[in-house]
Amino acid sequence: MLDFFGFSFISLGVLAFLVSSIGLIRMPDIYTRMHIGAKSTTIGILLIILGAICIEPSWAFKLIALASFILMTNPLSSSVIARASHNDNTPHLNPTNTDEYKNREDQS
C-alpha cells in the first residue's frame, strides 16, 4: 500500500517536470521562464523525495535533509538570476511589462 502511494507521488513529480519543460519552451522572456523553472522544479523534486520516503522509510532522515537543502538554495538562485537580469537591463515583453523594482535604490 505504501509502495502504491510512493509510485503515485513520483509520477506526480515527473508530471510537474513535464509541465515545467513545456513552459520553458512556451514562455516569452527570461522572467517568466525563471518563474517556471524555479517553482515547478521545486514541486517536482519535493514530490519525488516524498515518494522515495514512502517507498524506503529508513532513508527518511537523509531525504528530509536533502529536501531542506533544496528549499534553501532554489529560491536563492532564482532571485539572484532575476536581480542579475534586471541589472543587465534585459527587456520585458509586452504582457509582463510591470516593473516595480525600477525606482527602488539598491541597498545591499
Add this chain to the structure above:
Amino acid sequence: MIEGILEYLNQTEVIKTIVILGSMGLFFVGLFGLLSQRHIIKVFISIGIMEIAVFILFIGLSFQKGLTAPMLGDAHTSFVQMNDPIPHAMILTAIVIGMAVLALGISFAIEYYKLTGKNRLDQMNEMKH
C-alpha cells in the same frame, strides 16, 4: 520483437561494442571541434570532451554485467563478484589532475590575451615571422 532486441543488446559482446564505438564517437566529436573551431575557449571545451571520452572508455571496458561496485554494503559482506577497482582509482585521480592542468592552460591563455589582445587561434602568428 522488442524482447529480441533487448536480448540482443544485453549480450556482453554487444555492450562492449557499444562502449567502444560510443566513446570513439565522442572522441571524434571532440577532435572535430579541436580542428574546426578557432576560439580558444572552444578549443579547451573540445579537449575536455576528448578527456571525458577516454575516461568513459577506460571505465566501460572494466565493466561486466552482473557484478557490483567494489564496496562492501548491506547486501555484500565479502569481496567476491565485484568489478575491477584499479581503473576506478586511476580515473579518479586523472579527473582531478585534468581539471587542474586545464586551469593552468586557461591562465596561460588569459596572460597571452592581456599581452597581445588575441583570443583566436588563427590570429596567433608571432612565430611565423
Add this chain to the structure above:
Amino acid sequence: MIGLILLGTFIAVIVIAFVAITQPKLPDAIILSMGVGLAAVVLFVLFQAPDVALTEAVIGTGIGSLIYLMALKHLGEQK
C-alpha cells in the same frame, strides 16, 4: 535492459557534445559542456563506479564551470 539504457545515454552524450561544439554563442557552449559532464556521470553510475561518478559530478560542474566562466570573462566574446 541495461544495453538499451547504455545505447540511449551514449547517443545523448554524443548529441549534446556536438551541439556544444558547433554552438556560436560561448555561454551556451559552456553550459552544454557541463551537460556532457552530467551525462558522463549517468554513464559512470551505470558502469557501477560510484566513486568516479561523485568525482566527475563535483569537479565537472562545480570547479569546471567556474574556470570556464572566468575564461569567458577575460578572453572576451567571439568575433
Add this chain to the structure above:
Amino acid sequence: MNIKRDISTTTLSSFTLSAFFVLTVLSILLQNIPQKLFSAGDSLLKLNSDQGVANAVTTVVVYFRGFDTLGEIAVLFIASFGIGLMLTSQTHGDKNKVKSNFMLQLGARLLFPIIILFGVYVMTFGHLSVGGGFQGGVIIASAVLLMFVSSNHFHLSHRVVEVLETFAGISYVMIGLIGLIVVDSFLGNFLPHNISQLGLLLSGGIVPIIYIIIGIKVGSEMSLIVQNMLQRSDND
C-alpha cells in the same frame, strides 16, 4: 556554422579518412572480444579483504598506489603554483561592480557551514562509503568559491593556507617513512587494522588518516586556484 567556409577541404577529407580507417580496424578487432579482460583486480580484491577497509577503491588509491598518489599531489601543487605565478594581482579594489544584496549574503553565510560539513563527512567516511579526500577537498573549495562570489569582503588568509598545505605534505611523507621503518615498506600499514572492526570510523589503520591528509591538501590547493582566478578580475 558553415562547414565549407570554416574548414578546408583537406582537413575534412583527412578527418573522414582517418575516422573510416579507425572504424575498419575496430570492426575487425571487435570480432573476437574476450568475455573477461584479465587484470590484477581479482587478486587485489583478495588482498584487500584483510585490510579492514570497506571501499576497495580507497585501498587502491591510498595503500597499493600510495606512492603514485604522492606524485599526483605534487602535480596538483605545481599546477596551483603555476596559476599563482601567472595570475598575480597587485591592486585590491572592489571585487564586483554590482553589490550583492542582503538575501544572497545571508543565504551564502547560512549555506557555507553546511557545505563545509558535507565536505568533511565525505572526506572522513571515504574508507567506508562512496567518497574520499579528492572529492571532499573539491567540495570545500566550492564552499570557498560560494563565499567569494557572494561577499565583497571575504578574503582567504594566505598564511593559513600555506600552513595547512605544508603540514599536509610533510605529514604524508612522514607517515610513509614511519611505515618504512616499522613494516619495511614505504606507506606500510603500521596501525592496527583488524577485519573484525570493519565499519568503525578508525578501522583501516593509516588509510583514513592519509585520505584526510590528501583532502586537506587538495582543498587548500583548489581554494588557492579559485582565489587566484577570481582576484585577477578586479584589475582589468
